[in-house]
Amino acid sequence: MAKLVIASNSKAMPTLDRSVKAKVLSFFETLDADDAASVAHVESPHDAADHRVRTGRVDQDHMAILFHIDLHGESTYIYLGTWPQPDASRLAARSTLRINPINGALEGIIGELDGSSDRRKRVIVPDPRGELARSLSRTITTTAYLPGREITLEDLTERLGVDPAIAEMAMAAPNPDALRQIADYGLEWEKSALVELSVGASIDAVRTTHGFDENPIDHSKSEDEQILQALDQPASKMQFAYIEDDEELRRVIEEGDFAAWRTFLHPQQREYVERNYNGAFRLSGGAGTGKTVVAIHRARRLAMEDPNARVVLTTFNKTLALALEADLKSLDPSIRIAAALGEPGVHVRGIDALAREVLDQADEVSEAFQFVLGASFPPKTSRTRAEDAWNEAIDAAGRLDAKLATPGFLENEYVDVVLGNNITTVEAYTRVARPGRGVRLSRPQRVAVWKVVEAYRRQSRADGTISFPEVLAVSARYLQLRNDAGLPPIADHVVVDEAQDLHATHWRLLRALVPEGPNDLFLAEDSHQRIYGRPVVLGRHGIKIVGRSRRLTLNYRTTAQNLHFAVGILSGAEYTDLEEREESTTEYRSARRGPVPELVACTDLNDELDNIASRISDWLAEGFEPESLAVLTRSAQTRDLVIRGLKERAIEARAVSDNPRPTGHVQVLTMHRSKGMEFTNVVLAGLDDAHVPAIASIRSVPEEERSDALLRERSLLYVAASRARDQLVATWCGNLTDLVPTASQEAGRNE
Known part of the structure; x- marks a missing residue:
């Protein structure tokens, strides 16, 4: 059976309709099942620049371009895309597969169609000498962004390995925004490297985060052996991935964009997925930095590495747990989902439900109840x-x-x-x-x-009743008694998302659920998004991080303008993380650009509803899907009011509560419910000082605890503001809440 590697090259390859995708899938299923039987469908182009290049006949009108690596009789095919005939044959003849001599990353280079044998177009890279290049000065001056930071052309080409044409454009970029535009012309690793430079990273930092100094290519090996080694380079894995089975192949081919978050990870994200830790590990990061993606990939990796492993994937509540399970199945439909705690596979539950499950499975719990509550008989x-x-x-x-x-x-x-x-x-x-x-x-x-x-x-x-925190405490004690008795644990690994919202009894349960040891606890959290729990120090609950803590700072979801607005909400407040250290937002950056968030003051409630309806109508007219648009409110009462107001204005809107998100309708939900979600465009409604912060949430706690209650209100608004991918609008009538710094609007224009 042949091995198949697929490239993330949707920009280079023309869009394929569904019927052609089905034929591509059929072609590779045949190739994977029996390489020898497929020889008649795979050919070497005449006068090919690379002896490894092949074309595969998908149908009469389309051919796949791929490279064949033959190592000791075992075939590996590297698929770069499918093109119409006769373009495919001409492109293939001029295409090459090479290893970047500077960083060891594998690069597939697709030939041009203009007949020039000495010109190349690299996979997923449009012609770098296009309109953008012509709009930039070809003269590198000290007024350009990178030279102003004392970064040279040689730094890009000789230390990072960036293509010279792209490097020249990058050096001429006048500002970070222009540099990010140029980054889109590069391979995935080049794009990532230039984006990191645009947000202030050093050349050395870029080399480190992309793994350029890891596993240098062994040049004593054969060419094909070096290519296979290059496939394992962190930067290569941003673009190339082995396809493990037919189901994964079908998903990759049919989805067209190759579901990038599922298959191709940033090297830094991949490191946290794949590295083994001798104890608990904490991954922090701002909204949209990919913590949840890493947590899901890590749960899958632990389960795939050991089919008998019992992996628990948990989070703050049932709704978020359902979303995690859906994303896990989307990542890998073949993943084994454990129906019950203690079974092999990945068991996904909200943490409160997890505690109840522990007690439901227990034979004798009287001693645990007596220890925690002073009563031997469990409530009903x-x-x-x-x-x-x-x-x-x-x-x-x-x-x-x-x-x-x-x-x-x-x-x-x-x-x-x-x-x-x-x-x-x-x-x-x-x-x-x-x-x-x-x-x-x-x-x-x-x-x-x-x-x-x-x-x-x-x-x-x-x-005969018991509260959820009591269930957690009793479950933790029951598990501790099991551990003390020498009984085997009921979980091998626990992965926790949204860990900042857990309280003391949650942490006692987690510590008792899995014994201390390699890869026991993996915690993804952001203290700036703590909207439920109180400040917790992990060491006080037996969870020792001792230096096993890292942070993600690059936002993949939100535009730089929206991020600036959201971070402004946190300005002036002091936050601490789960290790009792100060948590800062100074390094948060976004690689995406967009419009400045709009602040819309309204005369009264009807005017506010008119403005919200008008904005949504404009978005719908622009072609946005209704379910990609959301209105977020501080309370359920305001949510219901907005829904009625939109319906009166002929806009179909639905409330999002505990049920799955409705499709075909504009989404209206509370800020609390929006946690873990994202939308293309968002309206933050009702941001007046009478509703935000919620007066009841501040007054319901003693004076000494009101500062923490206000932190949670800030965090809640930060969570809501960071749900928007592209456009963010804030509306209110009366006085704007003090949590929104109006200066952030103007500052965002220059972000």
């Missing part, structure tokens, strides 16, 4: 309304300081301190440390709080 049902339960407990317990007598404070105290430390007595509670809690408590205050906790627990026993 889950309690979902913590606010009502705490209010009843306050009434039952009697006197409590007003600033402490709020469901918000008591719930956080209960989860972070009481359950987080398995406290069951007043004596233990009066002695326990309370790091991270904003309100200091005297001993009498602790005693009074404990009386409320006891009332809360008595009520639970009487009702």
